[in-house]
Amino acid sequence: MNDTLVMAVPLSHYIAVSAILFSIGVIGILMRRNLIVMFLSIELMLNSVNLLAVAFSVYHNDSNAQAFVFFIMVVAAAEIAVGLAMLVMIYRNIRTIDIDALKQLKW
Amino acid sequence: MAAALFYSLSLICIVSSLIMIFHKNTMYSVLFLLITFFSVAGLYVTLNAQFLAIVHIIVYAGAIMVLFLYVIMFLNMSHIVSFQKSKVIKIAATFTGLMVFLVLTASLSSATYNSNAVAGQDIGLASTLGRVIFNDFLIPFEVSSILFLSAMVGVVIFNKKDVIDE
Known part of the structure; x- marks a missing residue:
């Protein structure tokens, strides 16, 4: 079934899905002022890039891209751990996770 | 189907x-x-x-x-x-995201993809991918464990209570 699927769906449709997910992530990170939702949007953008890399690797019959996707997942996990630790630290200092409260460096 | x-x-x-x-x-x-x-x-x-x-x-x-x-x-x-302050930010963010999508689709619409996918390929299986990771990407794989260790140390240091309160 999977062999027919790779032939049935063209590569450009996978690219379209990745582009839509990436744009949704961009909209989310620009629109929301909630730090947690901004982190979730970063995760969504990383996922769209991963999906794109896997699609290209399958359609070009090259497994190096899937190893790269594995390392991207590793880095994303470490990044989210450090980012959430910073979020908790910010919350302990200013008692909110509103990103607009963090403008002490502006002036 | x-x-x-x-x-x-x-x-x-x-x-x-x-x-x-x-x-x-x-x-x-x-x-x-x-x-x-x-x-x-x-x-x-x-x-x-x-x-x-x-x-x-x-x-x-x-x-x-x-x-x-x-x-x-x-x-x-x-x-x-709800932290949303103004509607201008919301509209501007949606507009910017749609512009990103427009740029992506416009640049990709004229591209040609010469796919050479073969039927019944096994590059996504754990045996093949494990061979690739442990042969070609062995040093990055080991470095990623150091990355995890440093992330763990960083998290602990970030959330350590300050003992010196001067």
Whole structure:
């Protein structure tokens, strides 16, 4: 079934899905002022890039891209751990996770 | 039938990610992102990348989502919080995102993809991918463990209570 699927769906449709997910992530990170939702949007953008890399690797019959996707997942996990630790630290200092409260460096 | 699986999975993925960025409640945002992660894992399965699908579910739906939910409960944020100040930001953000999508599609619409996919390929299986990672990417694989260690040390240092309160 999977062999027919790779032939049935063209590569450009996978690219379209990745582009839509990436744009949704961009909209989310620009629109929301909630730090947690901004982190979730970063995760969504990383996922769209991963999906794109896997699609290209399958359609070009090259497994190096899937190893790269594995390392991207590793880095994303470490990044989210450090980012959430910073979020908790910010919350302990200013008692909110509103990103607009963090403008002490502006002036 | 096989193509319908791809289209329904991508529809679930896009709709739940849209709900994720527009929902007022942070807890529901995290849960809708969980649906997005599972459908992306389904898309990996349609691409015959079983190893990455399993790793994706373990890492994202297992580890990262638990971390997010734990932080939300720790900050006591399961009620509705709305920080949105102005409508101008919302409109400008949506416009910018649509511009990004326009640029991506316009640059990709004229491209040609010469696919050389073969039937019955096994590059996504754990045996093949493990051979690739431990032969070609051995040093990056070991370095990533040091990355995890440094991330763990960083998290502990970030959240250490300051003993010197001067």
